[in-house]
Amino acid sequence: METGTEVNAAERFGLGLVVGKFLPPHRGHRFLIETALSRCERVVVIICGKPVDPIPPELRAGWLRELVPQAEVMLIDDRYDENDSRVWAENTMGWLGRAPDAVFTSEDYGERYAGLMGARHVMVDRARLVVPCSGTAVRQDPFAMWDFIDPPLREWFAKRIVIVGAESTGTTTLAMDLAAALDTEWVAEYGREYSMLKQGSCDANWRSEEFMDIVREQARREDAAARRANRILVCDTNSFATVQWHRRYMGTRFAELEAFAAACRADVYFLTGDEIPFEQDGLRDGEHLRHDMHRWFEEALTAQPKPWFLLRGSRETRLSHALEILDELRLEWRR
Incomplete structure:
Protein backbone atom coordinates (compact mmCIF):
# COMPACT_ATOMS: atom_id res chain seq x y z
CA MET A 1 0.00 0.00 0.00
CA GLU A 2 2.88 2.36 0.79
CA THR A 3 5.50 3.63 -1.65
CA GLY A 4 8.29 6.19 -1.60
CA THR A 5 9.83 6.48 1.84
CA GLU A 6 9.88 3.08 3.45
CA VAL A 7 7.50 3.08 6.39
CA ASN A 8 6.97 0.08 8.58
CA ALA A 9 3.27 -0.72 8.72
CA ALA A 10 3.51 -1.05 12.50
CA GLU A 11 5.36 2.25 12.98
CA ARG A 12 3.44 4.89 14.87
CA PHE A 13 3.78 8.66 14.75
CA GLY A 14 3.02 11.62 16.96
CA LEU A 15 1.47 14.21 14.65
CA GLY A 16 -0.04 13.02 11.40
CA LEU A 17 -1.29 15.25 8.59
CA VAL A 18 -3.87 14.79 5.86
CA VAL A 19 -4.40 17.65 3.42
CA GLY A 20 -6.75 18.12 0.47
CA LYS A 21 -9.72 19.87 -1.05
CA PHE A 22 -12.19 17.16 -0.02
CA LEU A 23 -14.49 18.36 -2.77
CA PRO A 24 -16.51 16.57 -1.53
CA PRO A 25 -15.23 14.26 1.22
CA HIS A 26 -16.05 10.68 0.26
CA ARG A 27 -15.31 7.27 1.71
CA GLY A 28 -11.89 7.20 0.09
CA HIS A 29 -11.01 10.31 2.06
CA ARG A 30 -12.45 8.76 5.19
CA PHE A 31 -10.33 5.65 4.64
CA LEU A 32 -7.24 7.87 4.28
CA ILE A 33 -7.97 9.80 7.47
CA GLU A 34 -8.87 6.69 9.45
CA THR A 35 -5.60 5.10 8.34
CA ALA A 36 -3.77 8.13 9.71
CA LEU A 37 -5.75 7.96 12.94
CA SER A 38 -4.79 4.32 13.38
CA ARG A 39 -1.11 5.22 13.11
CA CYS A 40 -0.85 8.55 14.92
CA GLU A 41 -1.43 9.97 18.38
CA ARG A 42 -2.87 13.12 16.82
CA VAL A 43 -4.16 13.83 13.30
CA VAL A 44 -4.81 17.22 11.72
CA VAL A 45 -6.83 17.42 8.51
CA ILE A 46 -6.31 20.58 6.47
CA ILE A 47 -9.10 21.49 4.07
CA CYS A 48 -8.13 23.82 1.24
CA GLY A 49 -11.14 25.90 0.30
CA LYS A 50 -12.02 28.74 -2.03
CA PRO A 51 -15.18 30.92 -2.04
CA VAL A 52 -15.87 29.81 -5.64
CA ASP A 53 -15.89 26.10 -4.82
CA PRO A 54 -19.12 24.34 -5.92
CA ILE A 55 -19.58 23.08 -2.35
CA PRO A 56 -18.89 25.65 0.39
CA PRO A 57 -15.64 24.98 2.27
CA GLU A 58 -17.33 25.50 5.65
CA LEU A 59 -19.85 22.81 4.79
CA ARG A 60 -17.11 20.35 3.84
CA ALA A 61 -15.31 21.09 7.08
CA GLY A 62 -18.49 20.42 9.03
CA TRP A 63 -19.00 17.12 7.24
CA LEU A 64 -15.48 15.95 8.08
CA ARG A 65 -15.84 16.96 11.72
CA GLU A 66 -18.95 14.80 11.84
CA LEU A 67 -17.48 11.86 9.94
CA VAL A 68 -14.09 11.68 11.69
CA PRO A 69 -14.54 13.43 15.05
CA GLN A 70 -11.25 12.05 16.36
CA ALA A 71 -9.33 14.22 13.87
CA GLU A 72 -8.72 17.96 14.16
CA VAL A 73 -10.10 19.73 11.08
CA MET A 74 -8.51 22.98 9.95
CA LEU A 75 -9.93 25.08 7.10
CA ILE A 76 -7.53 27.33 5.20
CA ASP A 77 -8.04 29.84 2.39
CA ASP A 78 -6.57 28.16 -0.70
CA ARG A 79 -4.73 30.97 -2.48
CA TYR A 80 -1.52 29.14 -3.37
CA ASP A 81 -0.13 27.45 -6.46
CA GLU A 82 -1.09 23.82 -5.98
CA ASN A 83 2.07 22.68 -7.79
CA ASP A 84 4.49 24.58 -5.51
CA SER A 85 5.23 22.01 -2.82
CA ARG A 86 7.75 24.26 -1.09
CA VAL A 87 5.21 27.04 -0.53
CA TRP A 88 2.71 24.50 0.76
CA ALA A 89 5.26 22.93 3.07
CA GLU A 90 6.30 26.28 4.55
CA ASN A 91 2.70 27.36 5.08
CA THR A 92 1.72 23.99 6.52
CA MET A 93 4.37 24.23 9.22
CA GLY A 94 3.11 27.73 10.00
CA TRP A 95 -0.50 26.55 10.29
CA LEU A 96 0.47 23.62 12.50
CA GLY A 97 3.08 25.49 14.52
CA ARG A 98 5.57 22.71 13.75
CA ALA A 99 6.38 20.09 11.15
CA PRO A 100 4.21 16.96 11.15
CA ASP A 101 5.84 13.62 11.84
CA ALA A 102 4.02 11.92 8.98
CA VAL A 103 1.97 12.99 5.96
CA PHE A 104 -0.69 10.61 4.68
CA THR A 105 -1.74 11.02 1.04
CA SER A 106 -2.99 9.05 -1.94
CA GLU A 107 -1.10 11.28 -4.37
CA ASP A 108 2.36 11.35 -5.95
CA TYR A 109 3.06 14.88 -4.70
CA GLY A 110 3.05 13.60 -1.12
CA GLU A 111 6.66 12.37 -1.15
CA ARG A 112 8.21 15.76 -2.01
CA TYR A 113 5.74 17.71 0.13
CA ALA A 114 6.47 15.57 3.19
CA GLY A 115 10.20 15.59 2.54
CA LEU A 116 10.33 19.39 2.48
CA MET A 117 8.98 19.34 6.04
CA GLY A 118 11.31 16.56 7.17
CA ALA A 119 8.27 14.30 7.61
CA ARG A 120 7.67 10.70 6.61
CA HIS A 121 5.29 10.07 3.74
CA VAL A 122 2.72 7.29 3.93
CA MET A 123 1.02 6.49 0.63
CA VAL A 124 -2.48 5.09 1.09
CA ASP A 125 -4.42 3.32 -1.67
CA ARG A 126 -2.78 5.19 -4.54
CA ALA A 127 -4.50 2.97 -7.11
CA ARG A 128 -7.92 3.48 -5.47
CA LEU A 129 -8.37 -0.26 -5.14
CA VAL A 130 -9.71 -0.23 -1.59
CA VAL A 131 -12.20 2.59 -2.27
CA PRO A 132 -12.65 3.15 -6.04
CA CYS A 133 -13.88 6.70 -5.86
CA SER A 134 -12.81 10.32 -6.44
CA GLY A 135 -14.18 13.75 -5.67
CA THR A 136 -14.49 14.47 -9.40
CA ALA A 137 -16.56 11.35 -9.93
CA VAL A 138 -18.89 12.27 -7.06
CA ARG A 139 -19.40 15.80 -8.38
CA GLN A 140 -20.05 14.58 -11.91
CA ASP A 141 -22.55 11.88 -10.97
CA PRO A 142 -23.34 11.57 -7.25
CA PHE A 143 -26.08 9.03 -7.97
CA ALA A 144 -23.54 6.65 -9.54
CA MET A 145 -21.21 7.17 -6.57
CA TRP A 146 -23.96 6.87 -3.95
CA ASP A 147 -22.41 3.87 -2.24
CA PHE A 148 -19.19 5.83 -1.67
CA ILE A 149 -20.68 8.84 0.09
CA ASP A 150 -21.83 9.09 3.69
CA PRO A 151 -25.18 10.35 5.08
CA PRO A 152 -24.20 14.06 5.38
CA LEU A 153 -23.35 14.14 1.68
CA ARG A 154 -26.47 12.19 0.79
CA GLU A 155 -28.46 14.92 2.50
CA TRP A 156 -26.73 17.44 0.22
CA PHE A 157 -26.96 15.51 -3.04
Whole structure:
Protein backbone atom coordinates (compact mmCIF):
# COMPACT_ATOMS: atom_id res chain seq x y z
CA MET A 1 0.00 0.00 0.00
CA GLU A 2 2.88 2.36 0.79
CA THR A 3 5.50 3.63 -1.65
CA GLY A 4 8.29 6.19 -1.60
CA THR A 5 9.83 6.48 1.84
CA GLU A 6 9.88 3.08 3.45
CA VAL A 7 7.50 3.08 6.39
CA ASN A 8 6.97 0.08 8.58
CA ALA A 9 3.27 -0.72 8.72
CA ALA A 10 3.51 -1.05 12.50
CA GLU A 11 5.36 2.25 12.98
CA ARG A 12 3.44 4.89 14.87
CA PHE A 13 3.78 8.66 14.75
CA GLY A 14 3.02 11.62 16.96
CA LEU A 15 1.47 14.21 14.65
CA GLY A 16 -0.04 13.02 11.40
CA LEU A 17 -1.29 15.25 8.59
CA VAL A 18 -3.87 14.79 5.86
CA VAL A 19 -4.40 17.65 3.42
CA GLY A 20 -6.75 18.12 0.47
CA LYS A 21 -9.72 19.87 -1.05
CA PHE A 22 -12.19 17.16 -0.02
CA LEU A 23 -14.49 18.36 -2.77
CA PRO A 24 -16.51 16.57 -1.53
CA PRO A 25 -15.23 14.26 1.22
CA HIS A 26 -16.05 10.68 0.26
CA ARG A 27 -15.31 7.27 1.71
CA GLY A 28 -11.89 7.20 0.09
CA HIS A 29 -11.01 10.31 2.06
CA ARG A 30 -12.45 8.76 5.19
CA PHE A 31 -10.33 5.65 4.64
CA LEU A 32 -7.24 7.87 4.28
CA ILE A 33 -7.97 9.80 7.47
CA GLU A 34 -8.87 6.69 9.45
CA THR A 35 -5.60 5.10 8.34
CA ALA A 36 -3.77 8.13 9.71
CA LEU A 37 -5.75 7.96 12.94
CA SER A 38 -4.79 4.32 13.38
CA ARG A 39 -1.11 5.22 13.11
CA CYS A 40 -0.85 8.55 14.92
CA GLU A 41 -1.43 9.97 18.38
CA ARG A 42 -2.87 13.12 16.82
CA VAL A 43 -4.16 13.83 13.30
CA VAL A 44 -4.81 17.22 11.72
CA VAL A 45 -6.83 17.42 8.51
CA ILE A 46 -6.31 20.58 6.47
CA ILE A 47 -9.10 21.49 4.07
CA CYS A 48 -8.13 23.82 1.24
CA GLY A 49 -11.14 25.90 0.30
CA LYS A 50 -12.02 28.74 -2.03
CA PRO A 51 -15.18 30.92 -2.04
CA VAL A 52 -15.87 29.81 -5.64
CA ASP A 53 -15.89 26.10 -4.82
CA PRO A 54 -19.12 24.34 -5.92
CA ILE A 55 -19.58 23.08 -2.35
CA PRO A 56 -18.89 25.65 0.39
CA PRO A 57 -15.64 24.98 2.27
CA GLU A 58 -17.33 25.50 5.65
CA LEU A 59 -19.85 22.81 4.79
CA ARG A 60 -17.11 20.35 3.84
CA ALA A 61 -15.31 21.09 7.08
CA GLY A 62 -18.49 20.42 9.03
CA TRP A 63 -19.00 17.12 7.24
CA LEU A 64 -15.48 15.95 8.08
CA ARG A 65 -15.84 16.96 11.72
CA GLU A 66 -18.95 14.80 11.84
CA LEU A 67 -17.48 11.86 9.94
CA VAL A 68 -14.09 11.68 11.69
CA PRO A 69 -14.54 13.43 15.05
CA GLN A 70 -11.25 12.05 16.36
CA ALA A 71 -9.33 14.22 13.87
CA GLU A 72 -8.72 17.96 14.16
CA VAL A 73 -10.10 19.73 11.08
CA MET A 74 -8.51 22.98 9.95
CA LEU A 75 -9.93 25.08 7.10
CA ILE A 76 -7.53 27.33 5.20
CA ASP A 77 -8.04 29.84 2.39
CA ASP A 78 -6.57 28.16 -0.70
CA ARG A 79 -4.73 30.97 -2.48
CA TYR A 80 -1.52 29.14 -3.37
CA ASP A 81 -0.13 27.45 -6.46
CA GLU A 82 -1.09 23.82 -5.98
CA ASN A 83 2.07 22.68 -7.79
CA ASP A 84 4.49 24.58 -5.51
CA SER A 85 5.23 22.01 -2.82
CA ARG A 86 7.75 24.26 -1.09
CA VAL A 87 5.21 27.04 -0.53
CA TRP A 88 2.71 24.50 0.76
CA ALA A 89 5.26 22.93 3.07
CA GLU A 90 6.30 26.28 4.55
CA ASN A 91 2.70 27.36 5.08
CA THR A 92 1.72 23.99 6.52
CA MET A 93 4.37 24.23 9.22
CA GLY A 94 3.11 27.73 10.00
CA TRP A 95 -0.50 26.55 10.29
CA LEU A 96 0.47 23.62 12.50
CA GLY A 97 3.08 25.49 14.52
CA ARG A 98 5.57 22.71 13.75
CA ALA A 99 6.38 20.09 11.15
CA PRO A 100 4.21 16.96 11.15
CA ASP A 101 5.84 13.62 11.84
CA ALA A 102 4.02 11.92 8.98
CA VAL A 103 1.97 12.99 5.96
CA PHE A 104 -0.69 10.61 4.68
CA THR A 105 -1.74 11.02 1.04
CA SER A 106 -2.99 9.05 -1.94
CA GLU A 107 -1.10 11.28 -4.37
CA ASP A 108 2.36 11.35 -5.95
CA TYR A 109 3.06 14.88 -4.70
CA GLY A 110 3.05 13.60 -1.12
CA GLU A 111 6.66 12.37 -1.15
CA ARG A 112 8.21 15.76 -2.01
CA TYR A 113 5.74 17.71 0.13
CA ALA A 114 6.47 15.57 3.19
CA GLY A 115 10.20 15.59 2.54
CA LEU A 116 10.33 19.39 2.48
CA MET A 117 8.98 19.34 6.04
CA GLY A 118 11.31 16.56 7.17
CA ALA A 119 8.27 14.30 7.61
CA ARG A 120 7.67 10.70 6.61
CA HIS A 121 5.29 10.07 3.74
CA VAL A 122 2.72 7.29 3.93
CA MET A 123 1.02 6.49 0.63
CA VAL A 124 -2.48 5.09 1.09
CA ASP A 125 -4.42 3.32 -1.67
CA ARG A 126 -2.78 5.19 -4.54
CA ALA A 127 -4.50 2.97 -7.11
CA ARG A 128 -7.92 3.48 -5.47
CA LEU A 129 -8.37 -0.26 -5.14
CA VAL A 130 -9.71 -0.23 -1.59
CA VAL A 131 -12.20 2.59 -2.27
CA PRO A 132 -12.65 3.15 -6.04
CA CYS A 133 -13.88 6.70 -5.86
CA SER A 134 -12.81 10.32 -6.44
CA GLY A 135 -14.18 13.75 -5.67
CA THR A 136 -14.49 14.47 -9.40
CA ALA A 137 -16.56 11.35 -9.93
CA VAL A 138 -18.89 12.27 -7.06
CA ARG A 139 -19.40 15.80 -8.38
CA GLN A 140 -20.05 14.58 -11.91
CA ASP A 141 -22.55 11.88 -10.97
CA PRO A 142 -23.34 11.57 -7.25
CA PHE A 143 -26.08 9.03 -7.97
CA ALA A 144 -23.54 6.65 -9.54
CA MET A 145 -21.21 7.17 -6.57
CA TRP A 146 -23.96 6.87 -3.95
CA ASP A 147 -22.41 3.87 -2.24
CA PHE A 148 -19.19 5.83 -1.67
CA ILE A 149 -20.68 8.84 0.09
CA ASP A 150 -21.83 9.09 3.69
CA PRO A 151 -25.18 10.35 5.08
CA PRO A 152 -24.20 14.06 5.38
CA LEU A 153 -23.35 14.14 1.68
CA ARG A 154 -26.47 12.19 0.79
CA GLU A 155 -28.46 14.92 2.50
CA TRP A 156 -26.73 17.44 0.22
CA PHE A 157 -26.96 15.51 -3.04
CA ALA A 158 -30.37 13.83 -2.71
CA LYS A 159 -32.90 15.29 -5.12
CA ARG A 160 -36.08 16.48 -3.44
CA ILE A 161 -39.45 15.94 -5.03
CA VAL A 162 -42.14 17.98 -3.31
CA ILE A 163 -45.83 17.19 -3.62
CA VAL A 164 -48.23 20.04 -2.89
CA GLY A 165 -51.94 20.60 -3.24
CA ALA A 166 -55.14 21.76 -1.63
CA GLU A 167 -57.00 19.70 0.95
CA SER A 168 -58.09 16.22 -0.06
CA THR A 169 -56.32 16.17 -3.40
CA GLY A 170 -54.21 13.06 -2.79
CA THR A 171 -50.81 14.51 -1.86
CA THR A 172 -50.06 11.91 0.82
CA THR A 173 -51.21 9.02 -1.36
CA LEU A 174 -48.95 10.15 -4.19
CA ALA A 175 -46.02 10.67 -1.81
CA MET A 176 -46.31 7.13 -0.47
CA ASP A 177 -46.79 5.61 -3.93
CA LEU A 178 -43.89 7.51 -5.44
CA ALA A 179 -41.52 6.66 -2.59
CA ALA A 180 -42.43 2.98 -2.89
CA ALA A 181 -41.88 3.04 -6.65
CA LEU A 182 -38.48 4.71 -6.22
CA ASP A 183 -37.52 2.53 -3.24
CA THR A 184 -36.74 5.58 -1.15
CA GLU A 185 -37.81 7.66 1.84
CA TRP A 186 -40.74 10.03 2.07
CA VAL A 187 -41.48 12.74 4.60
CA ALA A 188 -44.99 13.18 5.97
CA GLU A 189 -46.64 16.56 6.43
CA TYR A 190 -45.74 17.80 9.89
CA GLY A 191 -48.38 20.54 9.65
CA ARG A 192 -51.10 17.89 9.75
CA GLU A 193 -49.59 16.33 12.85
CA TYR A 194 -49.39 19.76 14.45
CA SER A 195 -53.01 20.53 13.51
CA MET A 196 -54.22 17.31 15.14
CA LEU A 197 -52.48 18.24 18.39
CA LYS A 198 -53.90 21.73 18.18
CA GLN A 199 -57.41 20.40 17.58
CA GLY A 200 -57.02 18.02 20.51
CA SER A 201 -56.20 20.95 22.77
CA CYS A 202 -59.34 22.80 21.57
CA ASP A 203 -57.20 25.70 20.34
CA ALA A 204 -58.87 27.14 17.25
CA ASN A 205 -56.79 30.30 16.99
CA TRP A 206 -53.70 30.28 14.79
CA ARG A 207 -50.66 32.54 15.20
CA SER A 208 -48.07 33.29 12.52
CA GLU A 209 -45.31 32.05 14.80
CA GLU A 210 -46.87 28.59 14.76
CA PHE A 211 -46.30 28.37 11.02
CA MET A 212 -42.61 29.09 11.59
CA ASP A 213 -42.51 26.23 14.11
CA ILE A 214 -44.09 23.99 11.49
CA VAL A 215 -41.66 24.82 8.67
CA ARG A 216 -38.60 24.52 10.87
CA GLU A 217 -39.62 21.06 12.05
CA GLN A 218 -40.63 20.05 8.52
CA ALA A 219 -37.21 21.10 7.21
CA ARG A 220 -35.44 19.25 10.03
CA ARG A 221 -37.33 16.06 9.21
CA GLU A 222 -36.61 16.47 5.50
CA ASP A 223 -32.87 16.79 6.11
CA ALA A 224 -32.87 13.76 8.40
CA ALA A 225 -34.77 11.68 5.85
CA ALA A 226 -32.48 12.82 3.02
CA ARG A 227 -29.59 11.14 4.83
CA ARG A 228 -31.44 7.82 4.54
CA ALA A 229 -32.80 8.40 1.04
CA ASN A 230 -32.00 6.34 -2.01
CA ARG A 231 -30.86 9.26 -4.18
CA ILE A 232 -34.31 10.88 -4.23
CA LEU A 233 -36.40 12.14 -1.32
CA VAL A 234 -40.17 12.51 -1.62
CA CYS A 235 -41.71 15.28 0.48
CA ASP A 236 -45.41 15.54 1.25
CA THR A 237 -45.45 19.39 1.32
CA ASN A 238 -42.69 21.81 2.37
CA SER A 239 -42.32 25.40 3.55
CA PHE A 240 -43.38 26.72 0.14
CA ALA A 241 -46.75 25.06 0.65
CA THR A 242 -46.96 26.33 4.23
CA VAL A 243 -46.98 29.89 2.86
CA GLN A 244 -50.29 29.05 1.17
CA TRP A 245 -51.69 27.57 4.39
CA HIS A 246 -50.73 30.72 6.26
CA ARG A 247 -52.68 32.66 3.65
CA ARG A 248 -55.59 30.26 4.15
CA TYR A 249 -55.76 30.61 7.95
CA MET A 250 -54.33 34.08 8.60
CA GLY A 251 -55.46 35.93 5.49
CA THR A 252 -52.17 37.86 5.38
CA ARG A 253 -48.60 37.55 4.21
CA PHE A 254 -45.76 36.80 6.63
CA ALA A 255 -42.32 38.01 5.50
CA GLU A 256 -40.31 35.72 7.79
CA LEU A 257 -42.16 32.65 6.56
CA GLU A 258 -41.79 33.67 2.91
CA ALA A 259 -38.05 34.22 3.36
CA PHE A 260 -37.70 30.77 4.92
CA ALA A 261 -39.68 29.22 2.06
CA ALA A 262 -37.57 30.98 -0.57
CA ALA A 263 -34.50 29.17 0.75
CA CYS A 264 -36.10 25.71 1.00
CA ARG A 265 -34.67 22.76 -0.90
CA ALA A 266 -36.75 21.51 -3.83
CA ASP A 267 -35.81 20.17 -7.27
CA VAL A 268 -39.26 19.61 -8.73
CA TYR A 269 -42.83 20.16 -7.58
CA PHE A 270 -45.87 18.04 -8.33
CA LEU A 271 -49.26 19.70 -7.84
CA THR A 272 -52.13 17.29 -7.26
CA GLY A 273 -55.33 18.12 -9.10
CA ASP A 274 -58.58 19.16 -7.40
CA GLU A 275 -60.82 17.13 -9.70
CA ILE A 276 -61.23 14.23 -7.29
CA PRO A 277 -64.07 14.20 -4.71
CA PHE A 278 -63.46 15.82 -1.32
CA GLU A 279 -63.21 13.34 1.55
CA GLN A 280 -63.77 14.45 5.12
CA ASP A 281 -61.40 12.81 7.59
CA GLY A 282 -62.42 14.67 10.74
CA LEU A 283 -59.60 17.22 10.47
CA ARG A 284 -60.19 18.94 7.15
CA ASP A 285 -62.19 22.15 7.20
CA GLY A 286 -61.62 23.79 3.83
CA GLU A 287 -63.87 22.10 1.30
CA HIS A 288 -65.38 25.47 0.40
CA LEU A 289 -61.90 26.85 -0.33
CA ARG A 290 -60.36 23.84 -2.02
CA HIS A 291 -60.65 25.08 -5.62
CA ASP A 292 -59.47 28.55 -4.63
CA MET A 293 -56.46 27.07 -2.88
CA HIS A 294 -55.66 25.00 -5.94
CA ARG A 295 -55.51 28.21 -7.96
CA TRP A 296 -53.29 29.80 -5.30
CA PHE A 297 -50.86 26.90 -5.68
CA GLU A 298 -50.87 27.22 -9.47
CA GLU A 299 -50.13 30.93 -9.25
CA ALA A 300 -47.40 30.53 -6.65
CA LEU A 301 -45.72 27.65 -8.49
CA THR A 302 -45.71 29.61 -11.72
CA ALA A 303 -43.99 32.51 -9.94
CA GLN A 304 -41.14 30.39 -8.50
CA PRO A 305 -38.10 29.10 -10.46
CA LYS A 306 -38.30 25.33 -9.97
CA PRO A 307 -40.01 23.06 -12.52
CA TRP A 308 -43.51 21.98 -11.57
CA PHE A 309 -46.12 19.69 -13.06
CA LEU A 310 -49.85 19.21 -12.54
CA LEU A 311 -50.96 15.63 -11.95
CA ARG A 312 -54.59 14.63 -12.50
CA GLY A 313 -56.48 11.41 -12.93
CA SER A 314 -56.61 8.17 -11.00
CA ARG A 315 -54.07 7.10 -8.41
CA GLU A 316 -52.36 4.87 -10.95
CA THR A 317 -52.38 7.55 -13.65
CA ARG A 318 -50.81 10.14 -11.37
CA LEU A 319 -48.01 7.80 -10.32
CA SER A 320 -47.30 6.72 -13.89
CA HIS A 321 -47.19 10.33 -15.10
CA ALA A 322 -44.91 11.38 -12.24
CA LEU A 323 -42.44 8.56 -12.99
CA GLU A 324 -42.42 9.49 -16.69
CA ILE A 325 -41.60 13.10 -15.81
CA LEU A 326 -38.79 12.10 -13.45
CA ASP A 327 -37.32 9.85 -16.12
CA GLU A 328 -37.30 12.75 -18.59
CA LEU A 329 -35.63 15.05 -16.05
CA ARG A 330 -32.90 12.59 -15.11
CA LEU A 331 -30.15 14.06 -17.30
CA GLU A 332 -30.68 17.47 -15.73
CA TRP A 333 -30.37 16.12 -12.20
CA ARG A 334 -26.68 16.53 -11.71
CA ARG A 335 -25.56 19.21 -9.30
